[in-house]
Each structure stands twice: as structure tokens, then as C-alpha cells.
Amino acid sequence: MESLLTSILGTNLLTTVIYCALPLVFVLTYALIAVLGEVKISAWMQDRLGPMRTGPWGIIQPLADVLKLLQKEDITPSASDKFLFNLAPFVTFMGSYAAFAAVPFSSQYIGASLDLGIFYVFAVGSIGVVGLMMAGWSSNNKYSMYGAMRSVAQIVSYEVPAAMALMIIVIYTGTLNLQDIIVAQGGGIWNWFVFGGPKADVVLASGRELQASWANLVFLPLFLATFVMYYVSALAETNRTPFDIPEAESELVSGYHTEYSGMKFAMFFMAEYANMFLVSVVASIAFFGGWQSPYGTTIGALVGVPWLSPVEEFLWLAFKGFFFVFVMIWLRWTLPRLRVDQLMYMCWKVLIPFSFGIALVVGFLVMIM
Amino acid sequence: MSGYFTDIKDGIWTVLVGMTITWKHMFVKKVTIQYPDVKRELPDRVRNRLYVNMDDCIGCDQCAKACPVNCITIETLKALPTDDLGSTSTGNKKRLWMPVFDIDIAKCCYCGLCVFPCPTECIEMTDVFEFSEYHRKDLVYHFGTMTPEEITVKRAEVEEYQREQDAKKAAAAAAAAAAKKAEADAAAAAKASEAANIPPDTTAPVS
Ligand code: SF4
Ligand code: SF4
Numbered sequence: 001m002e003s004l005l006t007s008i009l010g011t012n013l014l015t016t017v018i019y020c021a022l023p024l025v026f027v028l029t030y031a032l033i034a035v036l037g038e039v040k041i042s043a044w045m046q047d048r049l050g051p052m053r054t055g056p057w058g059i060i061q062p063l064a065d066v067l068k069l070l071q072k073e074d075i076t077p078s079a080s081d082k083f084l085f086n087l088a089p090f091v092t093f094m095g096s097y098a099a100f101a102a103v104p105f106s107s108q109y110i111g112a113s114l115d116l117g118i119f120y121v122f123a124v125g126s127i128g129v130v131g132l133m134m135a136g137w138s139s140n141n142k143y144s145m146y147g148a149m150r151s152v153a154q155i156v157s158y159e160v161p162a163a164m165a166l167m168i169i170v171i172y173t174g175t176l177n178l179q180d181i182i183v184a185q186g187g188g189i190w191n192w193f194v195f196g197g198p199k200a201d202v203v204l205a206s207g208r209e210l211q212a213s214w215a216n217l218v219f220l221p222l223f224l225a226t227f228v229m230y231y232v233s234a235l236a237e238t239n240r241t242p243f244d245i246p247e248a249e250s251e252l253v254s255g256y257h258t259e260y261s262g263m264k265f266a267m268f269f270m271a272e273y274a275n276m277f278l279v280s281v282v283a284s285i286a287f288f289g290g291w292q293s294p295y296g297t298t299i300g301a302l303v304g305v306p307w308l309s310p311v312e313e314f315l316w317l318a319f320k321g322f323f324f325v326f327v328m329i330w331l332r333w334t335l336p337r338l339r340v341d342q343l344m345y346m347c348w349k350v351l352i353p354f355s356f357g358i359a360l361v362v363g364f365l366v367m368i369m
Numbered sequence: 370m371s372g373y374f375t376d377i378k379d380g381i382w383t384v385l386v387g388m389t390i391t392w393k394h395m396f397v398k399k400v401t402i403q404y405p406d407v408k409r410e411l412p413d414r415v416r417n418r419l420y421v422n423m424d425d426c427i428g429c430d431q432c433a434k435a436c437p438v439n440c441i442t443i444e445t446l447k448a449l450p451t452d453d454l455g456s457t458s459t460g461n462k463k464r465l466w467m468p469v470f471d472i473d474i475a476k477c478c479y480c481g482l483c484v485f486p487c488p489t490e491c492i493e494m495t496d497v498f499e500f501s502e503y504h505r506k507d508l509v510y511h512f513g514t515m516t517p518e519e520i521t522v523k524r525a526e527v528e529e530y531q532r533e534q535d536a537k538k539a540a541a542a543a544a545a546a547a548a549k550k551a552e553a554d555a556a557a558a559a560k561a562s563e564a565a566n567i568p569p570d571t572t573a574p575v576s
Contacts (some may be wrong), residue, residue, distance in 0.1 A: 045391045049401040228381075334387040350377060
């Protein structure tokens with residue numbers, strides 16, 4: 001893909017810029033769709049119609065929202081720490097966006113095919129927490145402060161089970177490279193990790209061969225539980241309902257971004273939605289075959305149109321990502337908010353023991369098989 | 370310990386139950402009424418904007434007195450004996466001009482208390498509720514039917530009439546006073562003539 005771009009554009013610099021900006025274009029488009037999805041789905045689930053007056057069925061409502069946010073006054077509270085206050089939204093968004101660098105959007109497009117892919121995504125994603133803390137602290141507002149502290153406590157605790165869940169997949173595949181993990185799930189829906197992983201030997205992108213057979217079905221319940229654990233932790237990490245206690249509109253007036261307005265608020269909003277998509281994409285990469293199609297091959301490969309395959313792969317990944325974002329929205333309008341003690345109970349007493357237990361079992365099984 | 374596992378099982382199960390419920394609700398018929406395009410039918414006896422039928426209003430001020438927030442302002446002028454204001458549809462004769470009949474609907478609390486005392490049933494609550502304005506002062510409704518010129522003319526006429534009446538009254542009073550004085554004088558004279566054995570003067574005014 002990079003060489004293709006270079007051959008079209010001729011210059012390396014321009015190629016790099018475009019190459020880096022592609023995910024941004026995608027994330028922005030996605031955010032618009034997700035915002036619309038959020039308002040519409042919430043409305044439908046509450047037997048309402050949602051926005052109906054901007055465009056047919058209100059489909060350009062998110063654009064109107066963006067326009068509104070652009071016009072809004074950009075307020076910096078006089079008693080805030082100006083430097084940190086203004087920096088925080090960018091740090092938060094940077095954290096979410098930087099993680100997209102290692103996300104393989106298709107077999108041909110990946111910002112950086114890192115051997116430490118999962119590790120990088122996790123590490124960089126955590127920078128967002130710094131932004132949240134900066135925002136909460138510098139706002140000089142007790143609600144923001146509480147929100148930030150809650151959010152940090154929550155994200156730090158839930159990163160453990162989330163990382164552990166992904167570690168289980170890593171134990172199985174023996175690689176942290178996201179592209180490799182996807183390749184390991186090629187060949188059809190039954191080879192996805194959520195269904196127990198590959199059922200026949202596969203050669204990873206790095207050239208290593210992964211031994212597998214139908215005996216892998218023993219992994220099915222383990223990986224299924226792992227997926228549920230990862231998804232729950234991911235929900236908590238993105239501060240989504242039922243884990244939205246850091247934002248908690250009804251008690252904390254939106255938590256760490258209480259004092260933000262206009263485009264700086266929009267940056268937080270974008271970061272949240274980008275994060276949602278990121279964890280959804282990581283879930284689909286680790287458990288649902290990433291850009292692999294459920295039937296194991298692509299129409300492009302079948303009819304012999306080579307350029308079609310990457311496009312299809314991208315569409316599959318986007319579809320899976322959107323699906324999990326949809327489930328997040330669905331959960332948001334289903335469940336009430338947890339209490340802080342329930343949140344901690346769930347993390348430290350349920351998710352962490354279970355993830356460690358499953359990791360042990362999977363490690364043992366991988367060793368003997 | 371068994372409680373721990375049943376909790377987890379219940380946790381997962383109830384989330385799934387909740388999700389089925391919300392999923393089903395995505396497809397039920399929506400309750401939203403698309404307001405400006407579709408309007409809900411209002412009940413028969415809704416209390417919304419007031420309307421005053423000035424043809425029937427006799428200016429009795431009952432509604433203004435009943436209003437708990439004083440949003441009705443009525444000024445009246447007595448009609449001259451020569452004026453004919455006609456009568457209401459209920460047959461009451463109208464006796465007052467009304468230069469001012471204002472209802473400040475912004476203050477109105479839609480209690481409907483002004484409606485009941487009206488003797489001619491000319492103030493009533495309609496079902497109109499879409500009357501927002503950009504300025505609060507535009508919410509003061511002027512029901513008075515007289516133009517400013519008419520009001521000035523009428524005021525002057527009434528004042529003139531009043532002055533005439535006052536003058537007449539003053540004249541009458543003066544006359545009365547004069548009569549009294551004359552009577553008193555006559556009485557005194559009579560007494561005097563009686564004393565002088567002179568018959569009383571019958572030409573002196575008596576009343
Ligand atoms: S409805 Fe009530 S508040 Fe309104 S004008 Fe009549 S008496 Fe006054
Ligand atoms: S009570 Fe009726 S008749 Fe009397 S002033 Fe009010 S509206 Fe007119």
C-alpha cells in the first residue's frame with residue numbers, strides 16, 4: 001500500500017502524510033456515524049424517533065452538532081491551570097489516535113507492523129489516562145477532580161484483566177504482532193479465536209508455523225469467556241455505561257470535562273469515540289478474525305481482482321468494529337450505572353481471578369498439545 | 370462461595386435479559402409525535418390563550434378583580450346619555466366605553482378564574498397555545514376596540530360632559546343655597562312683619 005501510494009504520488013513525504021492521515025479520516029467519519037448511531041439507537045430503544053428534522057430521518061444531525069461545537073465559545077476558567085487545561089484534550093486524543101498506528105486495517109494497510117503490536121496499543125492507549133487526569137486536575141473543579149480520580153482508578157484497575165485477556169491469546173499464538181494474530185485465524189469463521197482458534201496448521205505472517213488441529217475445540221469455552229472478559233474490561237476502560245462513573249452526568253456533571261466547551265470538549269468526545277472503536281477493533285482482531293471474512297477467502301481472490309481483496313478486508317474489519325460499537329451503545333441503553341464498590345468488586349474479585357485462571361489453563365493446554 | 374458463582378451467573382443472565390428487552394424495543398412502534406407537522410388533539414376543556422369577545426363585554430371589571438395575578442387591566446369611561454353602545458347578545462345594555470382592555474398573557478397562569486365571574490360570558494379560554502413572541506411586551510394583548518383618536522375624542526367629550534354636569538350641579542347647588550338663604554330671609558322678614566303686624570309677603574320664593 002505504501003509503495004502503491006509512492007508510485008502514484010511520487011514523493012515520499014506526501015505519501016507518509018497521507019498514510020498517517022488515512023486512519024484520521026476514517027476515525028472522523030466513524031465518529032460522525034457513531035454519534036448518529038448513539039442518538040438514533042438510544043431513541044429507538046426508548047420508543048422514540050430521535051432527531052428527525054436535520055436531513056431525511058435526521059441523518060445529518062452529527063454534522064449539525066459539529067457545526068454547533070465549532071461555533072461555541074472556547075472557555076478557559078480563570079482559576080484553572082491554563083497550560084494543562086489546554087493541553088489535556090490533545091493528550092487524550094493523541095493517546096487514542098496513536099494506537100491506530102499499529103492496527104491492521106487490512107492485510108495491505110497497517111501503519112506500523114510492530115512485533116509488539118498488542119503491547120504498543122495497550123501502552124499508548126494508556127496515555128489517554130494522563131490526559132484525563134490533567135483535565136480533571138487543571139479544571140480546578142471538584143466534580144472534574146472526582147471524575148478524573150475515578151476514571152484513573154477505573155482504567156488502571158481494568159487494564160489488568162483486559163491485558164490478561166489478550167495475553168491469553170498471545171500465549172496461544174506466541175506472538176504480539178496483530179497481523180500475525182489475524183493471519184492465525186484465517187480460513188473461515190470456525191478458525192476465529194472466539195470459536196477456539198485455528199483448526200489446522202497455519203503459517204503466520206512472520207513465517208512461523210502454528211500447530212493446530214480440531215482438538216483445539218477445548219479452547220472454545222476458554223476463549224469465549226476470555227472474549228467476554230476482554231469486552232467487559234474494554235467497556236470499563238472506555239468509560240462507557242455501565243462503567244461510566246467517571247462521567248456520571250447525574251452526579252458529577254460529566255466528570256473531567258465539566259469545564260470544557262467548544263472544540264476542546266469535542267476533542268474529548270472524539271477521543272472517547274475513537275477509544276470505543278479502538279477497543280472494538282482490538283476485540284475483533286483478537287477474537288473475531290480481524291479483517292478475515294467469515295468464509296475464509298475474499299470475493300476479490302475468487303474472481304481474480306487483486307485490488308478488491310484489501311478493500312473487502314477493510315470492510316470486514318470496519319463492520320466488526322462497528323458491530324462491537326453498536327453492542328456498546330446497546331449496553332449503554334440497557335444497563336444502569338454501577339456503584340464504585342461494585343465496579344471494583346467486578347474487576348478485582350471476578351475478572352482478574354478468572355483471567356489468571358484461564359491463562360493458567362490455556363498455558364498448560366498449549367504446553368501439552 | 371456458591372453465592373459468588375450464582376452472582377456471576379445471574380450477572381451475565383440478567384444482562385442478556387435486559388439486552389433482549391432493549392432489542393425488542395428497537396422495533397416497536399414509536400410514541401413520538403412529530404409536533405409541528407403532526408399535532409395532538411387537545412381535550413375539549415383545555416385552558417390556553419384567553420379570548421375576549423369585545424362585542425359582549427360590558428366593562429364590569431369582574432374578570433380583572435378575579436384574576437389572582439392582576440394581568441387584566443381595564444379602564445372604563447361612562448357613556449354619555451346621548452351615546453348608544455348597543456347591547457350584548459345576552460341582552461344587557463352596555464353603559465361603559467373601554468379605552469383599555471389589556472391582558473398580559475405573559476403573567477397569566479391559566480387558572481381560568483377570570484372566566485367564571487363574567488356576567489356575559491364573553492371572556493373565554495381557547496385552545497391556542499402557540500403564541501411565543503420575541504419580546505415580552507408583545508405578549509400584552511390589547512382587546513380594546515377603540516382607536517387612540519376615538520379615545521382622545523371620547524375622553525374629551527366625557528370630560529366636557531362631566532364639566533357641564535359639574536357646572537350644572539354647581540349651579541343647582543348655588544340655586545339651592547340661594548333659595549335657602551331667601552327662605553331664611555323671608556322667614557326673618559315674616560317674623561319681623563309679624564312683629565310689626567304686617568301681613569307676610571307672598572311673593573317671596575318658597576322652595
Ligand atoms: S386565567 Fe387566571 S391568571 Fe389568567 S387572566 Fe384569567 S384569572 Fe388571570
Ligand atoms: S367580566 Fe366579562 S363583561 Fe366584565 S369586564 Fe370582564 S370580560 Fe368584560
